[in-house]
Amino acid sequence: MNELALLVAATLSAGTPLAIAGLGLLLNERAGVLNLGAEGMLLISAVAGFAAAYHGGSEWLGFAAGAAAGAAVAAVFGWLVVWLNTNQYATGLAVSLFGSGFSAFVGIDYVGRQLGEKTAHAVPVLADVPFLGPALFRQHPMVYVAVALVAAAAFFLYRTRAGLVLRAVGESPQSAHALGYGVRRIRLAAVVTGGALCGVAGAFLSVVYTPLWVEGMVAGRGWIALALTVFATWRPGRILLGAYLFGGVTMLQLHLQAQGVQMPSQFMAMLPYVATVVVLVLISRNPLWIRLNMPASLGKPFFPGA
Amino acid sequence: MTRSFTRKLALGAIVLGATLAACAKKEEAPPAPAAAPVAKVEPLKAAFVYVGPVGDSGWSFSHDLGRKNALAKFGDKVTTTFVEKVPEGPDAERVIRDLVAQGNKVVFATSFGFMDAMVKVAKDHPDVYFEHATGYKTADNLRVYEARFYEGAYLAGVVAGKMTKTNTLGFVASFPIPEVLRNINAFTLGAQSVNPKVKTRVVWINSWFDPPKETEAAQSLMNQGADVLLQNTDSTAVLQAAERNGKFAFGWDSDMSAFAPKAHLGSVALNWTVYYEKSFGEILEKSWKPEVTKWGVKEGMLDFVKPAAFLPEDTKKAVETAREGLKTGTVAVFKGPVVDNTGKEVLAKDVVADDAWKGAINFYVKGVEGKVPSGK
Known part of the structure; x- marks a missing residue:
């Protein structure tokens, strides 16, 4: 029982950075911009967050710096693809490659540095409930913030006028433009916000989760977050579900191994991806789901004059 | 053997960046003695190929420590060059050929994935010594070394x-x-x-x-x-x-x-110094032989x-x-x-x-x- 609680706790923690980054990318894509630079943004914000937390001595300063770095990189990306109409795929990949190189370069001095003592987190009273306490209520606050962010994003997208406009820009920029909305400004705003969220996720990885900085430490989580947006059929709630599913399967296979369950580790390492593919297949069986939710102008440039 | 894959993964994402970085070389040589009075012997030119950055505080760092220590020991008899962040694969061969063309007489390649590149270049340059860490292919002028x-x-x-x-x-x-x-x-x-x-x-x-x-x-x-x-x-x-x-x-x-x-x-x-000293010594004394070296605690390569x-x-x-x-x-x-x-x-x-x-x-x-x- 206790082990199950630990597994649940580890799952929530592992899913959190994926959920936050996935949510940021979802906002981008809802506005019609595909940002393949997620991995690079996560790396740059991871090093920025780590540096800020190291010098400032506060995790929250780290998150702020991560968000700022993510937003800054995203702003450059957004300017290129939204204003200059560069190809979104190529530009995103360039950001990804640039991010891994740049973060390694500026992060040289932070390799091997340590952040101060970690404080244990516990929700008062609830943390002492048997099973549920250790499973759910002894997490870093950011784990709960992630859930709140997902709820806020769902509310924003489906219950507010601004959210409707954002989705309109992703569906049919021409129509939104004809109605007088500044498509480019809205897209840029979505990209920058998404970048800031990716930044928080990157900082969470380097400041709370791992916590250390080394070159390439994000190790592919940016790509997983990108896949999550498709997995979630661009719905915020499903992003959270997907992130926990992915985190859960990963943690489960490590826990099973540690318990000495005899199963080939390569098979278990494959499980999260198999789960993803299975869910994708299930989702794609219903074309309506994809059609209803996939932003129609995803990845396509918009020329206001044309 | 581990390193090979290690670095491949570590660098996987930045192969392109690394390709560019690989062009950045640094030269370290002791100051040339001013107007040598006696017939001066050309120093042995040695080159090191690293798969990671020398500041990685792990694998490539340990090899670079070995290089520096050997340099200190042999003084002006040896000069060394290194190229860091060389991706395993076709680029490695280009880098190694380039180093040979620059007149290096011995090339140390310190990752498993440089093996085939080393074999190819070694074949074309019988007058140059090639040393490959953690590999298993040898030739008349190519030998391997690793730690237990x-x-x-x-x-x-x-x-x-x-x-x-x-x-x-x-x-x-x-x-x-x-x-x-x-x-x-x-x-x-x-x-x-x-x-x-x-x-x-x-x-x-x-x-x-x-x-x-x-x-x-x-x-x-x-x-x-x-x-x-x-x-x-x-x-x-x-x-x-x-x-x-x-x-x-x-x-x-x-x-x-x-x-x-x-x-x-x-x-x-790891302590590669012991091996690099031996290798330089053998080349200088012309007693270098193609052999397989697997050293451990006894020889001081590991502690x-x-x-x-x-x-x-x-x-x-x-x-x-x-x-x-x-x-x-x-x-x-x-x-x-x-x-x-x-x-x-x-x-x-x-x-x-x-x-x-x-x-x-x-x-x-x-x-x-x-x-x-x-x-x-």
Whole structure:
């Protein structure tokens, strides 16, 4: 029982950075911009967050710096693809490659540095409930913030006028433009916000989760977050579900191994991806789901004059 | 062998960037003596090819320390160049050819994945010496060298066996290849040599480098009761995870004591200097021969360094005894009887394992839990 609680706790923690980054990318894509630079943004914000937390001595300063770095990189990306109409795929990949190189370069001095003592987190009273306490209520606050962010994003997208406009820009920029909305400004705003969220996720990885900085430490989580947006059929709630599913399967296979369950580790390492593919297949069986939710102008440039 | 894949993964994402970076070379030479009075001998020009950045505080860093020390020892008889962050693959060959074209008379390539490039270039340049770390292909002018890592794992095991309170050790493993299995088994045998009750639990993460996953694996091992950990992966994540949980762990590749003052029991550190000195010496004396070098604690290529100050006296003594034993040859890590964890005898009594046996390890010794993930 206790082990199950630990597994649940580890799952929530592992899913959190994926959920936050996935949510940021979802906002981008809802506005019609595909940002393949997620991995690079996560790396740059991871090093920025780590540096800020190291010098400032506060995790929250780290998150702020991560968000700022993510937003800054995203702003450059957004300017290129939204204003200059560069190809979104190529530009995103360039950001990804640039991010891994740049973060390694500026992060040289932070390799091997340590952040101060970690404080244990516990929700008062609830943390002492048997099973549920250790499973759910002894997490870093950011784990709960992630859930709140997902709820806020769902509310924003489906219950507010601004959210409707954002989705309109992703569906049919021409129509939104004809109605007088500044498509480019809205897209840029979505990209920058998404970048800031990716930044928080990157900082969470380097400041709370791992916590250390080394070159390439994000190790592919940016790509997983990108896949999550498709997995979630661009719905915020499903992003959270997907992130926990992915985190859960990963943690489960490590826990099973540690318990000495005899199963080939390569098979278990494959499980999260198999789960993803299975869910994708299930989702794609219903074309309506994809059609209803996939932003129609995803990845396509918009020329206001044309 | 580990490094090869390690660096490939670590650099995987930035292969393109690295290609550009590979063009950045640095030259280090002692100042030329002003107007040599006697006929001056041309210094031996040596080049080093590194797969990672020299500041990685691990593999490439350890080779670069070896280069610097050899340079200091031979003074103006040797000049060296190095190229860092060279991706394994076609670029490696270009870099090595370039170094030969610049007049280097010996090239050290320090990652497994440079093997085929080295073989090709060596064939075209019979007058140049080629040295390849962790490879297995040799030629008249190409030879290989590597370290017996498992001796370090054995020494860590001796300390772990003494320090564990739960009699459960944890191992964060990368890929199920003989080198890693040797380390897991040696770690367990070392622990059993001082504490027969020890069990080892293994978690495979199928990566040489993934700090968040290394952390998760370490955490799950500690959740299952493991209180001393060793890893065959490249970051300091496992050590730092142990530190946060009040458990123990070791450094790997280089001295990692600074990363976890409370958890660090000691580091298995490499020292390539001994080999580079030998190699330069042999080339200068023209006694270089193509041979296979596998060195360990005895030759000083590997050592258990920085044992924690808080280790009890008898633990310090036990590891020192084992270290001396490896040096003098009275201790052999793989010496019969060795029984695998299904109860089968894999090495008969009093037989000391040869290289072929060690190269074909595909089982866990008794005391390691679970089954080697081989798909069988």
